[in-house]
Amino acid sequence: MADSENQKFCLQEVLESFKSCLSPEKEIYIEHYVSGWKGLVKLLNSLGSLFGFISKDAVSKTQILMNFLKSENGPHYATVQSMVKFELDNKLVDVDKKGIxxxxxxxxxxxxxxxxxxxxLFLERLRTSKEDDKTSVMCRDAYNxxxxxxxxxLIRKSAGMAFYSLPVRPAFFEVMNVGTPEQVVDVLGKAVPLLCEVYQITEELYQKHNLLDLP
Ligand code: 1PZ
Structure with missing residues (x-):
């Protein structure tokens, strides 16, 4: 296992990954997008076994994308935009129902x-929350x-149960590993708009190509 995978979660590090996934032309580099998710998996892994099934799925999804990046078609998977073009041009997407x-x-x-x-949605709730607000409620509302x-x-029920076991807000802020609560709020204030931008670019691209309901 690489050293970086052993390290503790750090919100700043995730922010850096999502920052570097945007090219000047607003293309999204898959390698950095995946790094951002790998960082988040570290957080999930520190939250206990009830989050194991979520972590497993996130790892498997990042692995699928990494495998494409490392394959002979790797250059086509450099950005989300080039991946969409490549897979659509070569009919590598099951557009209607799961198949080949x-x-x-x-x-x-x-x-x-x-x-x-x-x-x-979750991080924005966390950012604007008060000391006594419940992380489980913020997480559940964002999820719903x-x-x-x-x-x-079944997944909704299992996720709901895991949410109940989330650490309370001060402990959750500690897990973020960026310093005082004020510093956490500050980093969240930078992270949320960035995630929002990456999300919007992908959403518009997928919408344009009618990919938002892929099975
Ligand atoms: C801080 C608390 C973390 C709570 C995480 C909240 C997200 C709940 C997601 C529950 C996912 C359950 C596991 C598997 C679900 C899969 O069925 C779906 C659809 O994939 P398909 O079956 O079609 O292949 N997978 C997903 O929806 C992707 C889920 C990725 C979740 C990543 C969460 C990362 C959390 C970061 C922590 C801050």
């Missing part, structure tokens, strides 16, 4: 993209507003 390409780059990234919306609609009943 159940693990296309486009549908895999779509799952992370939907989760990014949850993350954005975004990802939940894409999940089965």
């Amino acid at each position: 390409y159940p693990e296309s780059g486009c549908r895999t990234l779509l799952r992370l993209h939907r989760a990014l919306r949850w993350l954005q 507003e975004s990802l939940a609609q894409h999940h089965t009943w």
